[in-house]
Each structure stands twice: as structure tokens, then as C-alpha cells.
Amino acid sequence: MFLAWNEMKKNKLRFTLIVGVLMLVSYLVFFLSGLATGLASLNREAVDKWGATAIILTEESDKSLPQSSLTTEELDAISENKTAILGQLNSIATNGEAKQNISLFGIDPEEFIMPDVTEGEVFSEVNEVIASDTLKEDGFKLGDELELSSTDEKLTIVGFTDSARFNAAPVLYGEIDTFHKIKFGEAATENETQINGIVVRAGDLSSISTSNEDLEIIEIETFIENLPGYTEQALTLNFMIYFLFAISSVIVAIFLYVLTVQKISMFGVMKAQGISNGYLSRSVIAQTFLLAFTGVVVGFALTLISGAFLPSAVPVSFDIFTMIIYGVVLITVAILGAVFSVLTIVKIDPLKAIGG
Amino acid sequence: MAILELNNVTKTFGTGHKQVDALKETNFSAEQGELIAVIGPSGSGKSTFLTIAGGLQTPSSGGVLVKNQDLANLNEKKRSKVRLKEIGFILQASNLVPFLNVDNQMKLLDNVKKDNMTTEELDALYDNLGIKDLRKKYPADLSGGERQRVAIAKALYSKPSILLADEPTASLDSEKAYEVMELLKKETKQNKTTTIVVTHDTRLIEYCDKVYEMTDGVLRLMEKSSVK
Numbered sequence A: 001m002f003l004a005w006n007e008m009k010k011n012k013l014r015f016t017l018i019v020g021v022l023m024l025v026s027y028l029v030f031f032l033s034g035l036a037t038g039l040a041s042l043n044r045e046a047v048d049k050w051g052a053t054a055i056i057l058t059e060e061s062d063k064s065l066p067q068s069s070l071t072t073e074e075l076d077a078i079s080e081n082k083t084a085i086l087g088q089l090n091s092i093a094t095n096g097e098a099k100q101n102i103s104l105f106g107i108d109p110e111e112f113i114m115p116d117v118t119e120g121e122v123f124s125e126v127n128e129v130i131a132s133d134t135l136k137e138d139g140f141k142l143g144d145e146l147e148l149s150s151t152d153e154k155l156t157i158v159g160f161t162d163s164a165r166f167n168a169a170p171v172l173y174g175e176i177d178t179f180h181k182i183k184f185g186e187a188a189t190e191n192e193t194q195i196n197g198i199v200v201r202a203g204d205l206s207s208i209s210t211s212n213e214d215l216e217i218i219e220i221e222t223f224i225e226n227l228p229g230y231t232e233q234a235l236t237l238n239f240m241i242y243f244l245f246a247i248s249s250v251i252v253a254i255f256l257y258v259l260t261v262q263k264i265s266m267f268g269v270m271k272a273q274g275i276s277n278g279y280l281s282r283s284v285i286a287q288t289f290l291l292a293f294t295g296v297v298v299g300f301a302l303t304l305i306s307g308a309f310l311p312s313a314v315p316v317s318f319d320i321f322t323m324i325i326y327g328v329v330l331i332t333v334a335i336l337g338a339v340f341s342v343l344t345i346v347k348i349d350p351l352k353a354i355g356g
Numbered sequence B: 001m002a003i004l005e006l007n008n009v010t011k012t013f014g015t016g017h018k019q020v021d022a023l024k025e026t027n028f029s030a031e032q033g034e035l036i037a038v039i040g041p042s043g044s045g046k047s048t049f050l051t052i053a054g055g056l057q058t059p060s061s062g063g064v065l066v067k068n069q070d071l072a073n074l075n076e077k078k079r080s081k082v083r084l085k086e087i088g089f090i091l092q093a094s095n096l097v098p099f100l101n102v103d104n105q106m107k108l109l110d111n112v113k114k115d116n117m118t119t120e121e122l123d124a125l126y127d128n129l130g131i132k133d134l135r136k137k138y139p140a141d142l143s144g145g146e147r148q149r150v151a152i153a154k155a156l157y158s159k160p161s162i163l164l165a166d167e168p169t170a171s172l173d174s175e176k177a178y179e180v181m182e183l184l185k186k187e188t189k190q191n192k193t194t195t196i197v198v199t200h201d202t203r204l205i206e207y208c209d210k211v212y213e214m215t216d217g218v219l220r221l222m223e224k225s226s227v228k
């Protein structure tokens, strides 16, 4: 530490530049991870709110909620009793000024997928809904009458709940009857048992079974991965993040290697004096750790600061736990990059270094 | 008791018609408190002799005894420990760490080795070498002579039993060179080290107790008066 610290103190500019590069790399990693989390929650938020184990859809719907169509009679065929019926449709809602894609969830308010109301009140009549509070940023407010693109029915926002989006569309929650009226219009009563899926909460996936062979029990995580575009997005961003890990390790390795090569004769002289490889290597590792740690911490702070100033349309959301893991990975990867320098030091022949 | 002994040491580089016998059957021994000069033409094997004596390379045959411990049989890691404990090097080129100030050059050794000089001893050494006011300076801000004196301080700081100097005065004018030799002599006597100085400059041998001449890998003890 003595050598590492004194060297950095003496060559401030050089080491500030290295910290700067590490900071920018970690900034990029953190930002991408924020974007990945943000985009993911854009798709899955509403599903995560259920706290469910599985969802039951028809086999032929191929894990797509809007394509699945079943009736409440199927409930009898399901082993677990902690169930919630769900009718879902996509539409475009307008309050006269603002216009927005929405996803309507028709539910039974007595069942567990009923969200907590954070503002206003629970729907008590048909055509009353509670809305994801992200709609407020789009210009919707309590008491708004909503026209929908697919029907003449009008919905009223009577309450808001915490950010709830499904496949990028803010969710409106209403009675299952509201859903029927919008979906089937005149024919609502004939179709009053129609739903899209049944959400199940159980201690364990294996305890859920159904006697109806046309139904498929889908684990929630699998269901989410099959949301349109979800897996592709996640893969793309994660690939970029992993790539950045590799790149940053190479960058650090190159920087440290160049620094080490410059100091070969100095290391040689110290080795001639009898200072061990272990001491010199530890010094390089300690230095790398300090540089990487500082870079990552500054990058972290910078990410949070710039995140606070971003327009809300940018879907970033920072998951501190993931960020800490990525930070630790970045530091580890930087230290791996220092291994090349350590190998170089070990190979230095003190005799050659001192000349003769 | 001899502090340093070389018994039938040879050193050969290369093989076949490229073979160089840098050292031929060398026998040498040095006592505590002796200041010894090794002179000889370029390429005669002086540095080879010095680096073998200091455990920086191993002989092709023969034994190198430092305080009766044979360096020839030790691996680099163990030799490195002997160097740290017993041997101080002063080199022609500066052997200072560029990003450490004079005080920290010494402190570095405290990080890797015990039983170095005490603060009082170091102060006295700085005084002797006339570098008291340079403690906070970095090597780049020192003159060649100052740097050489700091290098001497650094070599002495770990209280080595053997001090090996390869052309320590080469980068200095003769005035400064005499000064440095004077200092080496003083420190050798005061600290009872065994000091070997390799030099081209025959004028410097008047400071030394013994003079050896190296010619084509053969080391020979000389009468001081016979050196011109």
C-alpha cells in the first residue's frame, strides 16, 4: 500500500485519468443496467405486483394472455384455492386531451390481485377504474372520463395505484363486469363467465395442477419471459453489459500493463535490493483496487445524479442491489486485468534491470 | 571470520564458439570493515564478479559464502531474502524510486524488513552524507551527486553486512567522486561493513584497504603502490 499510495500521490494526473476511464465505464454499465431494469419493469411491473406463483392460460394461446380465452368454470378444475380471475384487453384511452395505450385488467376486487389504492378510492361500480399512477405524468387525473378506442363505453378514474404497467402499457383495474362490457358490448351477459386467465398463488409450483388438459400452468417468470419483446430486450442489454465487463477488464489490463512496463527497471532495482515479488505484486493489486473502487463509486454517484435529472419518459430505474453486484464485478474484473502486470513483475530479472 | 568468500567460482556465458568465460577460477575473501576496490578494463568481468558476490546471479561452478551461507545452492526467492538482509547495492545508474521522496526511499525498507537504522542513526547518516535538507525532495529534483549520496544512504539504511558498489562515481566529476569515496570509507569503518567498489578510476584506490585487478576473468590481488 505504501508504494501504491505514494505513487498515486506523486502522479496525480496519470492516475486521475485512469480513474476517469474506469468511472466512465462503470457509469455506462450502471446506466445500461438502469435501462435494463427500467425496460423490464415497463413490461412486468403489473405482473410482479400480483405476487403470484403461476398463471393458467389455454394451451393453444401459447403463453399469450390476450390470446387465451377460458371461463370461470375452469376454476373447479384447479387444485389450489388461492386463485384470481383475470380478463385483459388492450385499448387506447383518451380524456379529451391526453391519449395513451392502456391495458385493462378486469378483476374480482375480493381476490389477491386487487392492487392497493394510493390515491382516491376503490372502484365500486361498473365502469369505474383505478389507474396506474404513471398515467398522471401523461396528463390523466382523478375523475377523468376516458373514451376507449374499441367501444362507446366510458370509464371513470376513481383512484390511483403505484406504477403498474403491463407490456409497456399503464394498467386500468376494473370489475370483471366492466371488462365484459367493453369487450363484448351488447353480448356482455352471454359472455359473463369469459376470462383470459387465472392467476394462482401457491407455496410451490408443483402443488398447482389442473384436470383440464386444454389448460397450461405457466410459472410467472416463464410467463414474463414470453411477453412480446421482453426476452429480446433483456438479452440485448445484458449482452452489452457483459461486453462492457470484458472491455473494462481489457482496458484496465492495458493501462496497468503500460504503467508496469514503464517501471520495469525500477521494479528490477527493488528486486535486486531483495524486495519480494509478493510485496510488489500486492502493491500493484492494491493500486488497482483503489483505482477501480474510486472509479466505480464515482460512476455510481454520477449515475444516480444524472438519473434524477432524466425526463420521466426515459425508462430507467435503478436497482441498487444489481448495481452493487455490477460494481463488485467491475472491481473484480479490473483486478483480474492487473494479473498481467503481476506476471510481468515476477518475470523481471533484477540482474538485467540494474545493468552492469 | 570472512564475511564474504568466493571459492573456485567460475562463470561461463553461452556455449560452443560463442562461449565467454567471464570468470575463471576465482577465489576471494573479505573481512568486516574492509574497503576493497576492484579495477580492470571494460568487459573483464568486474560486474559479473560483483553480481555473483551479491547473489544476483549464480556461478557456473564454485561456492559463494555470505556469512558462511552458500548462495550458489539457493533459489531466487531465498537469495532475494539474503540480499534484503545482508547486502546493500549502490549502482552506477540511480537506484532510487522516482515517486518517493528521500525519506520515503528509506521508509520503503521499513515496510519489507525489520532492524533498519533508528531515527537517530538515520539523522546522523544524513548529516554525514550532507543530505539533511533534501529529505522531502524527489529524485528528479536532485543533482547527480546528491542522488548518489541518497543511494548510499539507502544502501546503508538496512544495515547490510556487505556493501557492493558498481561504478558509484561514474556519473560524477572527480571532485564529487572523491567526496563519495571519502563517505564510503567513513561509513565502512563506522558501521563495520564489508565494502567492494568496482571502478575504472585508479585515482580512487587510495581510499581503499585492498585493490584487486580483474583481467579477462582472472582476479588478482595487487600491491597498492604498484597501481599507477
Ligand SMILES: Nc1ncnc2c1ncn2[C@@H]1O[C@H](COP(=O)(O)OP(=O)(O)OP(=O)(O)O)[C@@H](O)[C@H]1O
Pocket: A356, B013, B014, B020, B021, B022, B040, B041, B042, B043, B044, B045, B046, B047, B048, B049
Ligand atoms: N548475461 C550475459 N550473457 C552473455 N555474456 C555476458 C553476460 N554478462 C556478461 N557477459 C560477458 O562477460 C564478460 C564480462 O562482463 P562484465 O559485465 O562482468 O564486464 P565488466 O568488467 O563489468 O565491464 P564494464 O567495465 O564495461 O562494466 C563480457 O565479455 C560480457 O560480454
Ligand SMILES: [Mg+2]
Pocket: A356, B046, B047, B048, B166
Ligand atoms: Mg560492469
